[in-house]
Amino acid sequence: MPLLLLLILLAVQFGIWAHTVHVAQATAAEALSAARLDGATAADGQARAQAVRQQLGPHTLADAHIQITRGPDTVTVQVTGTAPRVVPLPFLHLPVRAHAAGPVERFRPNTVPTTP
Numbered sequence: 001m002p003l004l005l006l007l008i009l010l011a012v013q014f015g016i017w018a019h020t021v022h023v024a025q026a027t028a029a030e031a032l033s034a035a036r037l038d039g040a041t042a043a044d045g046q047a048r049a050q051a052v053r054q055q056l057g058p059h060t061l062a063d064a065h066i067q068i069t070r071g072p073d074t075v076t077v078q079v080t081g082t083a084p085r086v087v088p089l090p091f092l093h094l095p096v097r098a099h100a101a102g103p104v105e106r107f108r109p110n111t112v113p114t115t116p
Contacts, residue, residue: 006087013086017094020083023060024098027052028077032100035068036075038107042068045077059084061096076101 030052035045045068053064064081076099083094 009087013083013092013094016086017083017096020061020081020094020096021098023053023056024064024079024081024096025100026056027061027064027066028079028098028100031066031068031077031079032075032102035070035077036102036104038105040070042070042075045070045075049077049079070104072104074101074103 027049031045031049034040034048035042037044046066049066049068053061061079061081062084064079067078067080069076079096079098081096083096085092085094
């Protein structure tokens, strides 16, 4: 019976870890969308990431660290943390990482020459 209970808890633990990975991916994608806008900053992406974490549950991704790098042409978002533990094993550490990157959006006026 204890072995069966442990197997059930391990299955639940895997489900929670998978959910936490999806939360990290959604946070990274939303932060990227906010930080890559024309005129936006890395702080805009950071604010959006925190808002998404509050909506999805701030305790879902424990020890969350969100790093946003906005260069002249690209934006990179790195989200790291750990999944909550269900199985009370001291050596069980479930890291979560998500990465998103994309180009910075720029306004480019239409430069097609008009024919006289």
